Amino acid sequence: MNFLKPNFSLSFDPLSSFFVFVILLISVPSAVFSVGYMKNQYSGKKIALGWVLLAAFVMSMAAVVLVKDAFLFLIAWELMSLVSYFLVIFDSEHAKSIKAGVIYIIMTHIGTAFIIAAFMMIFKYAHSFDFAAMKQACAVIPAAQRDVIFLFLLIGFGTKAGIVPLHIWLPYAHPQAPSHISSIMSGVMIKTAIYGLIRFVIMILGVNTFWWGNLILILAAVSCLVGVMYALMEHDLKKLLAYHSVENIGIILLGIGASMVFSVLNMPIPAALAMAAGLYHLINHAVFKSLLFLCAGSIYKATGLRDMEKLGGLIKTMPWTAASFLVGAMGISALPPLNGFISEWLTFQALFSGALYGTGSVKILMGIYAAVLALTGGLAAACFVKAFGITFLAMPRSQAAKEAKEVAPSMIYMTGFLALMTVVLGLLASPVIKILSRVSGYVLSADVSAMSVSGFSLNNLVVMPLAGTYLSSPLIALALIVVSGVALGLVLLFYGKSKVTVDKTWGCGYYNLDSRTEYTATAFSKPFRIAFSFFYRPYHKKEKIRDSYYHVKSMKYETSITPLFKKYIYDTVISRVFGTANFLSRMQSGSIHFYIAYIFATIIVLLVFMNRF
Amino acid sequence: MAVTAKRITALVNGFMLQSLFLFLMTLTAAVTSKENELYIIALLVLVLKVVLIPYFLKWIARKIKIEEGLGLYINPILSLLIVIVLSYGAYMFSRNIMGIQNRVETASFAISLSVLLTGLFIMVFRMKALAQVTGLLIMENGLFLAAVELCGNMPFFVEIAIFFDVFVFAVIIGIFVFRINELFAHIDVDKLTTLKG
Structure with a gap:
C-alpha cells in the first residue's frame, strides 16, 4: 500500500511556480470583481457559498500544480472538477445551468478516467506515485505501452483543456457560470490541463x-x-x-x-x-x-x-x-x-x-x-x-x-x-x-x-x-506611441477646430433610423458564413405570410449553422448508448424474482466455473 | 424444513430452528475457545434470531391478515431435490477449495454455502415479500456460520454491527411489506412489475 503514504511535500520548481503565478494573477482580480458582481444579484447566503466555493476552487487549482505525487494530483484534480461543477450550476434556478453542469461533469469525468488509467499503467512499473519515481520508471516502459499512456493522457487532459473534438462542454459550461468564475475557469482552469500535459507527457513520460x-x-x-x-x-x-x-x-x-x-x-x-x-x-x-x-x-x-x-x-x-x-x-x-x-x-x-x-x-x-x-x-x-x-x-x-x-x-x-x-x-x-x-x-x-x-x-x-538586435520591443512601442501621437496631433491640427456636429450614428443623413435598421452581428458574420459554408452547413428558413402576391403581411427568416461535432460525433454516440440501453431493458422484467434469479444463476455459474479450475 | 414449507409460519419456524442450531454452534465454539466475545455473540443470536425476528415476522404476517400460503413456483418435493443438488454442488466446490484432507473445514464450508444457496433459492422461487425477507435472513445465517467456523470469528465490532444491520433490515422490510400490503392489498412481489420504469 505504498500509494497510501503519498509524498505530501509541495514542489516550487520553475514550472509549478509559473502556474501558481498565473493562477493568482487571475484569481485575485476575479475575486475582487465578484464583490461588486454578486452584490444585489444573489442572496446573502448564496454570496457566502460563492466565496467558500471560490476559495476551494483556487486552492484546489494551486494544489494541482504544486503537488509532487500523482495520487494527490488526482485528488486535487477531482476536487477542482467537482468544485467547478458546483460553480457552473451556481445559478441553479436556470434549467440551462443544470444542463451545462451535466455536460461538464460527464466530460470531465471521462477525462479523469483516462488520466487515472494512464497513471495506473505507469504505477505498474514505478510501484509508486511519486513524480521522481514515475519518471525513472518511464524509461523502462515498452514503446507500445508508452504510446497508449500518451494517448490516454492526451485524451484526459485534452478534455479539460477543450481541444477539438473534446471541446463540447466549454461553450455550455463557461457561459452559465457566474462571470468571475467563467473568467477563472477559462483563464486558468483549462490551463491546468496544459500543465498536466507538460508535467506528465514531456517531463515524466519523456518525448521520444x-x-x-x-x-x-x-x-x-x-x-x-x-x-x-x-x-x-x-x-x-x-x-x-x-x-x-x-x-x-x-x-x-x-x-x-x-x-x-x-x-x-x-x-x-x-x-x-x-x-x-x-x-x-x-x-x-x-x-x-x-x-x-x-x-x-x-x-x-x-x-x-x-x-x-x-x-x-x-x-x-x-x-x-x-x-x-x-x-x-x-x-x-x-x-x-x-x-x-x-x-x-x-x-x-x-x-x-x-x-x-x-x-x-x-x-x-x-x-x-x-x-x-x-x-x-x-x-x-x-x-x-x-x-x-x-x-x-x-x-x-x-x-x-x-x-x-x-x-x-x-x-x-x-x-x-x-x-x-x-x-x-x-x-x-x-x-x-x-x-x-x-x-x-x-x-x-x-x-x-x-x-x-x-x-x-x-x-x-x-x-x-x-529583430532583437537593433530594436527592443519597448523601443518599438515608443516609436509606435510617437508615431500615433504625431498622427493624432496632425489630425487635431487640421480638423480640431472644425465644429462638432451631433447626429445619429451611422445615419448617413437619413431621417428616421432606429436600432432596427442597424447592422447586426448575424449580418456581420454573413460573409464568413458564405465563405466557409462547407464547414458551417448553414441552414435557412423563410416564411412569408401573404395577403396576395403583392402584399407580404409578415415575414420570418431563420438561419443557423449545423454543429458538426455535436451532430456527427456526440449525438451518434448518445443515440447508440440509448439504443443499447433500450435493447438491454428487455432484460428488466421488473420482477424481483427475476433479479434475484440473475444473482442466483450468476453464483451457480461461478461455482461451476471455479470447480473447473 | 424451510424449503418444503408452504406457509409463512412454517417458513419462519424453519428459520427459527436454524437460528437455534446456529446459537448452539456458536455456544460450542465459545466453550471450546473460551472467548468472552463469542458468548456475547451467541447470546445475541439467541435473542435476535431465535426470538425477536421470528416473533416480529409472525406478528407482521398476522397483522396484515394475508392468506397463509407462500405462493410456490416450484412444489416442495422438487424444491427439496433442487436444494439437495445445490448442496452437493456446494460440497464439491468446498472440497475443491479446502482440499480433501481438511474434512472439518470442508464440511462446515459446504454447509454454510448450501445454507446460503438455500436462502437464495427461497428468495427466487417464493412469491410473497415475507418469503424474500426470510430468505435473506437465512442467507445471512449461512454467512455467519461461515465466519464463525472458518475464521474463528469476525472482529467483535463488525459482528455487532452486522447483527444490528440484520435487525434493522428485518424491521424496515417488515414495514415496507406492511405498506405494500396497505397500498396494493397484497404482498405478491410478482405483481409489482408494473412499477418498473
Whole structure:
C-alpha cells in the first residue's frame, strides 16, 4: 500500500511556480470583481457559498500544480472538477445551468478516467506515485505501452483543456457560470490541463516519438480553426468567448507540440523557444480572456443581457468597461504592441524555424501550421470587431441596453488592472521571455543559457535577423506611441477646430433610423458564413405570410449553422448508448424474482466455473 | 424444513430452528475457545434470531391478515431435490477449495454455502415479500456460520454491527411489506412489475 503514504511535500520548481503565478494573477482580480458582481444579484447566503466555493476552487487549482505525487494530483484534480461543477450550476434556478453542469461533469469525468488509467499503467512499473519515481520508471516502459499512456493522457487532459473534438462542454459550461468564475475557469482552469500535459507527457513520460508532437500539432491547428470559426457565428457574448478559449488553447498547444517535435529532432533551441512561446501565450490568454469575461460580466450586471443582438451603444454609458474590453479585444486579436501579438509572433517564429531548419515532412507541416495560425489570427480579429462593434457601438438595440449604467468601481478597477497587464505583458516582452525561457529550459532540461546571454537574442534563428538586435520591443512601442501621437496631433491640427456636429450614428443623413435598421452581428458574420459554408452547413428558413402576391403581411427568416461535432460525433454516440440501453431493458422484467434469479444463476455459474479450475 | 414449507409460519419456524442450531454452534465454539466475545455473540443470536425476528415476522404476517400460503413456483418435493443438488454442488466446490484432507473445514464450508444457496433459492422461487425477507435472513445465517467456523470469528465490532444491520433490515422490510400490503392489498412481489420504469 505504498500509494497510501503519498509524498505530501509541495514542489516550487520553475514550472509549478509559473502556474501558481498565473493562477493568482487571475484569481485575485476575479475575486475582487465578484464583490461588486454578486452584490444585489444573489442572496446573502448564496454570496457566502460563492466565496467558500471560490476559495476551494483556487486552492484546489494551486494544489494541482504544486503537488509532487500523482495520487494527490488526482485528488486535487477531482476536487477542482467537482468544485467547478458546483460553480457552473451556481445559478441553479436556470434549467440551462443544470444542463451545462451535466455536460461538464460527464466530460470531465471521462477525462479523469483516462488520466487515472494512464497513471495506473505507469504505477505498474514505478510501484509508486511519486513524480521522481514515475519518471525513472518511464524509461523502462515498452514503446507500445508508452504510446497508449500518451494517448490516454492526451485524451484526459485534452478534455479539460477543450481541444477539438473534446471541446463540447466549454461553450455550455463557461457561459452559465457566474462571470468571475467563467473568467477563472477559462483563464486558468483549462490551463491546468496544459500543465498536466507538460508535467506528465514531456517531463515524466519523456518525448521520444515523432508522431506525439505531430498529433498534438494537428489537434491544435484544428482547435484553432474550429474554435475561432464557431466563435464567429456566436452571438452570445460569453459563448463567443468560450469558443475563443478553444482557439487559444490551440495556439498554446501549437507552441507545446512544436516544442515536442523539435526536442525529438534534437533541436534544443527551437524547442525551448516554442515552449516559451506556448507558455507566453498561456499567460497572455489567461490575462485577456479573464479580462473579457469580466467585462462580459459587467455588461450582464448592467443590462441583464448576454445576447449581442440586443446590446449596443454601451460605449456611451459604460466608457470604462468599453475601454477595458477594447484592450482585451485588441490583445486577443494579436494587435501590436499588446501581449497577444508577442506570443503569436513567437509561435510563428518557432514554426518558421521548423519550416526552415526541419527536414522532410516537418518542413511542410510547420508551414501549414503557420498558415493555419495566420488564418486564425485574421478570423479572431474579425470576430472581435464584431464583438466590440455590435456590443459597444451604434445605438442600443433594447431598452435594457439603453438604461445601462457603469458598474461599481471595484469591478472597473479589476478590469482596468487586467487591461494594464495586457499592455504590460506586451511592452515588457523581453524580460518576460527571459524568465519563460528559463522555465522552458527546466522543462526540457535543455541548456538555454545561449538564449539568455544578452537579453533574448534570436540570432541563432535567422528568420528575422534584425529583430532583437537593433530594436527592443519597448523601443518599438515608443516609436509606435510617437508615431500615433504625431498622427493624432496632425489630425487635431487640421480638423480640431472644425465644429462638432451631433447626429445619429451611422445615419448617413437619413431621417428616421432606429436600432432596427442597424447592422447586426448575424449580418456581420454573413460573409464568413458564405465563405466557409462547407464547414458551417448553414441552414435557412423563410416564411412569408401573404395577403396576395403583392402584399407580404409578415415575414420570418431563420438561419443557423449545423454543429458538426455535436451532430456527427456526440449525438451518434448518445443515440447508440440509448439504443443499447433500450435493447438491454428487455432484460428488466421488473420482477424481483427475476433479479434475484440473475444473482442466483450468476453464483451457480461461478461455482461451476471455479470447480473447473 | 424451510424449503418444503408452504406457509409463512412454517417458513419462519424453519428459520427459527436454524437460528437455534446456529446459537448452539456458536455456544460450542465459545466453550471450546473460551472467548468472552463469542458468548456475547451467541447470546445475541439467541435473542435476535431465535426470538425477536421470528416473533416480529409472525406478528407482521398476522397483522396484515394475508392468506397463509407462500405462493410456490416450484412444489416442495422438487424444491427439496433442487436444494439437495445445490448442496452437493456446494460440497464439491468446498472440497475443491479446502482440499480433501481438511474434512472439518470442508464440511462446515459446504454447509454454510448450501445454507446460503438455500436462502437464495427461497428468495427466487417464493412469491410473497415475507418469503424474500426470510430468505435473506437465512442467507445471512449461512454467512455467519461461515465466519464463525472458518475464521474463528469476525472482529467483535463488525459482528455487532452486522447483527444490528440484520435487525434493522428485518424491521424496515417488515414495514415496507406492511405498506405494500396497505397500498396494493397484497404482498405478491410478482405483481409489482408494473412499477418498473
